[in-house]
Amino acid sequence: MTFNNQKSVENLTDPWQAQLKKGTLEMAALAALWSGPLYGLEILRFLETKSELVLAEGTIYPILSRLKKEGLLTSEWVEAEAGHPRKYYSLTASGRERIRHMAAVWVDFSANLRRLIQPVLDQKGQKEEKR
Amino acid sequence: MSVLGDREVQLYLESLRNALKGLPTDEQDDILQEIGAHIRDRAESSDFSLPAVLRALGKPEEIANQYREGAILDHARASISPVRLLHALWIFARRGLWGVFALLFAVFGYLASTGLIITALVKLAFPAHVGLWLGANHFLLGFTSSPPPYATEKLGAWYTPVAGVTGFLLLSLTILGSRSLLGHMHQWRNGTFRSEGPVPVSSIGNQQ
Numbered sequence A: 001m002t003f004n005n006q007k008s009v010e011n012l013t014d015p016w017q018a019q020l021k022k023g024t025l026e027m028a029a030l031a032a033l034w035s036g037p038l039y040g041l042e043i044l045r046f047l048e049t050k051s052e053l054v055l056a057e058g059t060i061y062p063i064l065s066r067l068k069k070e071g072l073l074t075s076e077w078v079e080a081e082a083g084h085p086r087k088y089y090s091l092t093a094s095g096r097e098r099i100r101h102m103a104a105v106w107v108d109f110s111a112n113l114r115r116l117i118q119p120v121l122d123q124k125g126q127k128e129e130k131r
Numbered sequence B: 001m002s003v004l005g006d007r008e009v010q011l012y013l014e015s016l017r018n019a020l021k022g023l024p025t026d027e028q029d030d031i032l033q034e035i036g037a038h039i040r041d042r043a044e045s046s047d048f049s050l051p052a053v054l055r056a057l058g059k060p061e062e063i064a065n066q067y068r069e070g071a072i073l074d075h076a077r078a079s080i081s082p083v084r085l086l087h088a089l090w091i092f093a094r095r096g097l098w099g100v101f102a103l104l105f106a107v108f109g110y111l112a113s114t115g116l117i118i119t120a121l122v123k124l125a126f127p128a129h130v131g132l133w134l135g136a137n138h139f140l141l142g143f144t145s146s147p148p149p150y151a152t153e154k155l156g157a158w159y160t161p162v163a164g165v166t167g168f169l170l171l172s173l174t175i176l177g178s179r180s181l182l183g184h185m186h187q188w189r190n191g192t193f194r195s196e197g198p199v200p201v202s203s204i205g206n207q208q
Helices: A004-032 A039-049 A055-068 A094-128 B005-018 B025-044 B049-059 B061-077 B082-093 B096-126 B156-192 B201-206
Strands: A073-078 A086-091 B132-135 B140-144 B151-153
Touching: A004 A055, A039 A086, A039 B025, A055 A073, A055 A094, A055 B025, A055 B061, A073 B061, A086 A094, A086 B025, A094 B156, B005 B025, B005 B049, B005 B061, B025 B061, B049 B096, B061 B082, B061 B151, B061 B156, B082 B096, B082 B156, B096 B132, B096 B156, B096 B201, B132 B156
Parallel strands: none
Antiparallel strands: A073 A086, B132 B140, B132 B151
16 A cells, blocks of 8 residues: 555656756756767767666757757767768857856755755655664 | 668658658758667667667657757747747647747737737728727727717827837737747746657657
């Protein structure tokens, strides 16, 4: 019974989690390019190893295209020595500016939220200790 | 060309191209080449089977919609065409309540402003039938075939300039307001705004 209840609570939070991931994907894509140019699949792999952000893989490409149109990224087709050409993305100056700003806002935002949910976390810890 | 010759991959790219229609051809080619490169890389690195690679990418229509929405919004935000603005707002209206409000705002703005501008012109041809009538229980603005007997017309010849200028201002406000709403919703698009969206990869994998 308890198990069932817990399950349904998790299901309820799922769409919320999906929205949260979608909302931060843009920031994640920009952050992935901080250390240098990458092509789409490398960005996806980077996000897979550093986070669990990626939903359907195909959605990263329209996002990259939009960021490019907004002037935050540039792209270039690079012919590999062996194999096929790949489209590499890199941050523009305003892209660097943007991700720096986003990172600062994010750190503040998450620290505030952390303080907000601290009582919830504390209580959870106490409950588990009692068990 | 090993993987891209596969029938399933060809069908996938074919539906993607069909779904991308309306975008400039060079952009379509670019997108297809990029997605093709993705499929090749994923398949050749052998961490996924080919059907799994395509499932993880998501439906071609869903990918294409995201590209097309972006293009429609970009055009609309720089446009004064009611068709483009209303089309872009319509997309958001299908996604959530704020979009519906924005669409209603724009529809009301366009109807009221064009109504004012048209009656301002009609007043010149039929001065007795167009005006602003106010009475104890009457309010009538615009065109009427039979002017209400218990109300007096207040504007007279001033109707044309007053309605014309008001209509023009309202039209400008509608265009600027719609563009600005589109801009805001564009930013929220990947956040709280999209009620439907891509399916998590984990659940795609579970389907089979």
